[in-house]
Amino acid sequence: EKAQIGVTGLAVMGRNLARNFARHGHTVAVHNRSYNRTKELVEEFGHEGTFIASESAEDFVASLERPRRVVIMVKAGKPTDAVIDEFAPLLEEGDMLIDAGNAHYLDTRRREAALRERGLHFVGTGVSGGEEGALHGPSIMPGGSKESYEALGPLLEDISAKVDGEPCCVHVGPDGAGHFVKMVHNGIEYADMQLIAEAYDLLRRVGGHSPAEIADVFRGWNEGRLGSYLIEITAEVLKQVDASSGKPFVDIVLDQAEQKGTGRWTVQAALDLGVPVSGIAESVFARALSGGADVRQAAADAGLPGPSATTGAHAGDLQADVEQALFASKIVAYAQGFQQIQAASKEYGWEIDPGAMAKIWRAGCIIRAKFLDFIKQAYDKSPSLATLLVDQYFLDAVSGAQDAWRRVVATAAAQGIPSPGFSSALAYYDGLRAERLPAALIQGQRDFFGAHTYHRVDKEGSFHTLWATDDRKEVSA
Numbered sequence: 001e002k003a004q005i006g007v008t009g010l011a012v013m014g015r016n017l018a019r020n021f022a023r024h025g026h027t028v029a030v031h032n033r034s035y036n037r038t039k040e041l042v043e044e045f046g047h048e049g050t051f052i053a054s055e056s057a058e059d060f061v062a063s064l065e066r067p068r069r070v071v072i073m074v075k076a077g078k079p080t081d082a083v084i085d086e087f088a089p090l091l092e093e094g095d096m097l098i099d100a101g102n103a104h105y106l107d108t109r110r111r112e113a114a115l116r117e118r119g120l121h122f123v124g125t126g127v128s129g130g131e132e133g134a135l136h137g138p139s140i141m142p143g144g145s146k147e148s149y150e151a152l153g154p155l156l157e158d159i160s161a162k163v164d165g166e167p168c169c170v171h172v173g174p175d176g177a178g179h180f181v182k183m184v185h186n187g188i189e190y191a192d193m194q195l196i197a198e199a200y201d202l203l204r205r206v207g208g209h210s211p212a213e214i215a216d217v218f219r220g221w222n223e224g225r226l227g228s229y230l231i232e233i234t235a236e237v238l239k240q241v242d243a244s245s246g247k248p249f250v251d252i253v254l255d256q257a258e259q260k261g262t263g264r265w266t267v268q269a270a271l272d273l274g275v276p277v278s279g280i281a282e283s284v285f286a287r288a289l290s291g292g293a294d295v296r297q298a299a300a301d302a303g304l305p306g307p308s309a310t311t312g313a314h315a316g317d318l319q320a321d322v323e324q325a326l327f328a329s330k331i332v333a334y335a336q337g338f339q340q341i342q343a344a345s346k347e348y349g350w351e352i353d354p355g356a357m358a359k360i361w362r363a364g365c366i367i368r369a370k371f372l373d374f375i376k377q378a379y380d381k382s383p384s385l386a387t388l389l390v391d392q393y394f395l396d397a398v399s400g401a402q403d404a405w406r407r408v409v410a411t412a413a414a415q416g417i418p419s420p421g422f423s424s425a426l427a428y429y430d431g432l433r434a435e436r437l438p439a440a441l442i443q444g445q446r447d448f449f450g451a452h453t454y455h456r457v458d459k460e461g462s463f464h465t466l467w468a469t470d471d472r473k474e475v476s477a
């Protein structure tokens with residue numbers, strides 16, 4: 001008997017994906033650089049299904065039915081290239097190498113092009129949901145050719161998370177599309193987490209509530225429109241009490257957020273595409289600020305002052321207002337992330353259906369939420385929507401939230417509490433709705449020092465003012 005699918009790289013993610021395939025009745029070929037992991041998998045979990053364990057790459061490849069489907073689940077970067085170099089010569093035309101690690105989409109584009117030359121399909125696949133997702137059903141974002149999806153899709157859909165029986169897996173688009181979308185998913189996750197953290201901070205510092213009380217607030221919110229995995233786990237973390245000190249867990253954790261890099265990648269890509277993902281960028285920078293221990297210490301030593309007079313209490317119902325600010329800011333962050341996906345889709349000719357992305361993120365991944373249903377509906381209604389903010393549901397939500405949102409940002413500024421997520425989201429919103437932006441002045445400055453020219457509101461063409469001359473005449477550029 002031959003295996004329908006193979007997995008090479010059997011650390012936690014690969015092992016759980018292999019088990020997931022096996023639990024769904026597929027025969028799974030398994031391989032790892034060092035054989036002990038392969039042996040352990042079969043010894044511990046062999047009873048869960050049918051595994052064919054191989055020590056050598058050659059035996060592993062020989063154990064697969066054709067076209068061969070080889071899932072690579074190794075450390076992203078050089079190890080992925082090493083594994084591709086090892087396997088590509090052993091494969092035959094039409095076989096598939098599926099990189100399910102967290103690769104950068106530009107690496108995926110490069111690898112796909114190189115393997116296509118050799119007649120092989122390279123399928124860069126985003127997999128979200130961590131260890132648990134990999135075992136019980138992740139959200140899966142495969143790129144690569146349509147043809148490869150025909151042979152591979154049914155297997156991936158089988159092991160993916162489901163919402164009302166529908167798989168959280170869809171062919172995203174060619175070459176790097178899957179890894180790109182997975183990257184933006186992670187960027188949005190950063191923004192979501194930052195906004196939740198700001199909401200907590202305001203309830204704590206302005207409202208004076210304890211972490212346990214705030215856990216209850218989040219539990220309540222989880223029943224409403226904010227209902228999501230991240231809100232749910234936030235409540236769990238906030239109610240946790242540290243066993244050794246008896247203090248709230250959140251008070252004994254060092255306040256320096258770490259990152260593995262996918263948020264940074266998202267922002268770097270957005271800069272290249274010229275898409276203002278300020279929500280994601282602020283959350284990456286907020287983590288960097290928190291981690292800048294030296295700079296924070298210098299600020300503490302210098303005694304950087306806060307507001308001179310504490311303004312009175314928040315001018316509204318703090319809890320209700322923060323919920324509104326959180327929801328509105330979340331809408332902005334998602335609108336920006338989806339805009340980035342659309343921009344990349346256009347740039348690379350991927351033809352990504354943004355509604356389908358919202359659909360496959362509804363389960364299995366970290367940002368899973370009810371909210372995504374509304375994003376899906378918005379794009380179903382209008383696939384070329386310029387921004388989610390103009391969809392009726394989101395427009396109504398932001399209209400309803402904006403007064404509260406402004407009060408929250410004002411309170412944070414007045415009391416000296418950092419809220420980069422809430423305040424930058426509001427600035428973005430006001431930027432979008434502004435009838436005139438001071439960008440006109442910037443064009444004037446650019447023309448003054450660099451003769452960069454400008455367009456006029458009343459005439460076609462490019463113009464330049466002769467700033468250095470006495471009469472500062474305007475000329476057509």
Ligand code: NDP
Nearest residue numbers: 009010011012013033034074075076079101102127129130
């Ligand atoms: P690791 O990222 O820790 O990688 C370990 C695996 O890579 C081992 O199987 C190891 O083999 C193999 N490996 C490392 N270098 C090489 C090499 N040069 N040649 C061959 N094999 C090599 O494993 P994880 O399971 O944590 O993650 C796998 C992938 O999944 C990564 O790309 C990671 O970014 C991604 N990931 C995704 C998550 C998600 O939520 N989607 C969560 C966590 C990870 P050996 O045993 O011989 O050392």
